[in-house]
Amino acid sequence: MALSNDDILAGDLAHVWHPYSSFLTPSPTYAVRSAKGVTITLADGRELIDGMSSWWSVLHGYNHPRMNAALAAQAEQVSHVMFGGLTHEPAVTLCQKLVELTPAGLNKVFLSDSGSVSVEVAMKMALQYWHSQGRPEKHQFLALKKGYHGDTFGAMSVCDPVTGMHHLFRDNLMQQRFAEPPNSNFYGEFDEADLESLKEQLHHHKQLAAVILEPIVQGTGGMRFYSPVYLQKVRELCDQYNVLLIADEIATGFGRTGKLFACEHAGISPDIMCLGKTLTGGYMTLAATLCNDKISDGICRGEAGVFMHGPTFMGNPLACAMANTSIDLLLENNWQAQVSALAARLSEGLEPCRELAAVADVRVLGGIGVVELHQAQTLDELQPAFVAEGIWVRPFGKLVYVMPPYVMSANELATLTQGIYNVVSRLS
């Protein structure tokens, strides 16, 4: 490499924005040289076992021979063409796979660049649908508090109003409706009282285009695992009040919660579904918005006659080829066994944290492990402490959480959970 570790970090500090970052009080940042399997190698030579899967996205590990070969092969064929008037095998194969694997009824696929954009697309689909039905007044969305759906304006408008800092963007943000999130735990009894806030908001159904939620796992907004019965009831209420249901499976898709899609825990099919993050196994940026025929027919029979969206890099062949290969690997690798092994080992490895003074709760669902602390922490001390343990974990607020690549071995996972225990045990 031409730049030394120090050069990279100095240049980074001077010019490069990171997610939710400040140039005045930068948080600890590490330069990466390479990554292979579940190990990230830093430019200074240190090796870290990756507990974050690069924000849920890596399934089969870094630098995977099959993925690399498919990427090179696709580059030899075609790296990119515009999707207006042109199509190609990687995109068609991917859309067929997605229709086949996702809940029944989802039959049309819109490919885009990132999760946030797929949420924008989902919201636009819902709005254009109601417009086509002669109901343009159904223009608001009902979302759950503690939810997270992305950082663009439409997506931001349905994120938790407090953590999404809605007041900062008040004059530019669409005004949406919010219900209290369910308290019934994934593993416990369902409490009907959880539905009260949602039902109250559904009184405004004449203005509501859709309910948008993360099925089963509220991710970035709190790592909460809620009852499948709640999701079933939301589907029933949406039908009853003639409101569409958008399932944001960007974090939960492709097996992470122990089902291929989290909606399957409740046996429901949404009208619109968003996929992203894991879609390409962490190789390329790609997202998809699926909808059923009711939505696509409505949109195409409406005033515009077309769906009003079309990103430049829509259906990028390299990204589609990575998604196809990742899905093939997922199915060949027996992901159910991989994820249930992860679940068992995460439980075993993290459960001892429950006894620690700083810890409020430990919970595991599928390939997701969470240690919730009593007090929010800053990254300044925690991040270097995890790195010193040889693991890559990036906590936020009170939440120390991991969602390892599905291929992580028992030994690697033991290092990861022991490292978390060691760091958390030192918190007062």
Ligand SMILES: *Cc1c(COP(=O)(O)O)cnc(C)c1O
């Ligand atoms: C990450 C995430 C998004 C946003 O995806 P980006 O690719 O970061 O734009 C939206 N919804 C959920 C549930 C997510 O976890």
